[in-house]
Amino acid sequence: MELFLQQVFNGIMLGSTYAIVALGLTMVFGILHVPNFAHGQMYMLGAYVCFFLITMFGFSYWPALAVSAVALALGGVILEVLVFKPVRNAGGITPFIAALGALIILENAVVVLWGPAGHRIPNPYPGIIDAFGITMSTQRLLVIGVAFLLIVLLQIFIKKTTLGSTIEAVAQNKEGATLVGINVNLVSAMTFAISTGLAAIAACLVAPIFMISPSMGSLVGMKAFVIVILGGLGSIPGAIVGGIILGLIEAIGGGYLSAAYKDVFGFGALVLILAIRPTGLFGKEIKGR
Numbered sequence: 001m002e003l004f005l006q007q008v009f010n011g012i013m014l015g016s017t018y019a020i021v022a023l024g025l026t027m028v029f030g031i032l033h034v035p036n037f038a039h040g041q042m043y044m045l046g047a048y049v050c051f052f053l054i055t056m057f058g059f060s061y062w063p064a065l066a067v068s069a070v071a072l073a074l075g076g077v078i079l080e081v082l083v084f085k086p087v088r089n090a091g092g093i094t095p096f097i098a099a100l101g102a103l104i105i106l107e108n109a110v111v112v113l114w115g116p117a118g119h120r121i122p123n124p125y126p127g128i129i130d131a132f133g134i135t136m137s138t139q140r141l142l143v144i145g146v147a148f149l150l151i152v153l154l155q156i157f158i159k160k161t162t163l164g165s166t167i168e169a170v171a172q173n174k175e176g177a178t179l180v181g182i183n184v185n186l187v188s189a190m191t192f193a194i195s196t197g198l199a200a201i202a203a204c205l206v207a208p209i210f211m212i213s214p215s216m217g218s219l220v221g222m223k224a225f226v227i228v229i230l231g232g233l234g235s236i237p238g239a240i241v242g243g244i245i246l247g248l249i250e251a252i253g254g255g256y257l258s259a260a261y262k263d264v265f266g267f268g269a270l271v272l273i274l275a276i277r278p279t280g281l282f283g284k285e286i287k288g289r
Contacts, residue, residue: 021043
């Protein structure tokens with residue numbers, strides 16, 4: 001029983017991180033209806049910005065996290081303006097190719113600038129808490145707490161603010177939003193800023209736990225797509241639930257069967273769930289395309 005509870009805790013921690021990353025990705029998909037394949041690389045950049053602010057410039061953990069989030073939010077706007085806006089109305093696979101090009105450029109730029117070796121951010125909260133047979137590090141508890149807070153704040157932002165309602169309106173019907181005077185270009189840029197800012201926060205939260213490397217974004221980005229598809233394309237509740245489900249599947253499968261195949265368990269669950277429900281758990285028809 002203690003092993004099960006331990007793996008559930010680990011799964012919730014992983015799932016919370018995945019949910020934050022997937023939330024940004026599903027918001028972008030809801031606006032542009034184009035998968036941002038470079039989302040994982042923006043996540044990776046967030047970790048690197050945090051790492052160098054702490055190790056080279058002497059920032060403490062929380063200011064480094066805040067600066068990383070702002071820097072990557074600005075980077076998201078630049079990515080949208082330079083990469084996605086020019087091909088927004090292009091047909092076929094052009095937007096996909098543009099996103100893949102951004103992915104390759106970002107990952108290789110980090111390798112050229114800082115090398116392929118991995119790094120680790122010093123853990124600001126190394127304490128350990130034992131409760132109910134579960135060993136919980138303070139940093140892992142912090143990940144869960146901040147993730148929950150961000151999810152709540154994002155839901156309040158979307159449902160209770162004018163800008164959030166504008167983003168939701170564009171996601172539901174882009175042409176209709178344009179007709180009533182909503183600036184779709186501004187909304188798209190703002191959505192990218194929120195998306196990449198969230199990814200940077202997620203990366204900074206887990207960087208003291210896991211080693212960072214230029215390739216870390218590829219796997220996380222792929223898992224974010226799994227979560228978005230699992231939860232339903234464009235569904236914010238689906239991204240949250242899908243992230244937690246994927247984290248639990250990986251942790252429990254890795255704990256009881258084999259940690260070497262934990263990623264296989266997650267992708268296998270995707271195949272099974274989509275075989276039963278092709279639109280995902282919270283999927284619905286996308287309008288305004």
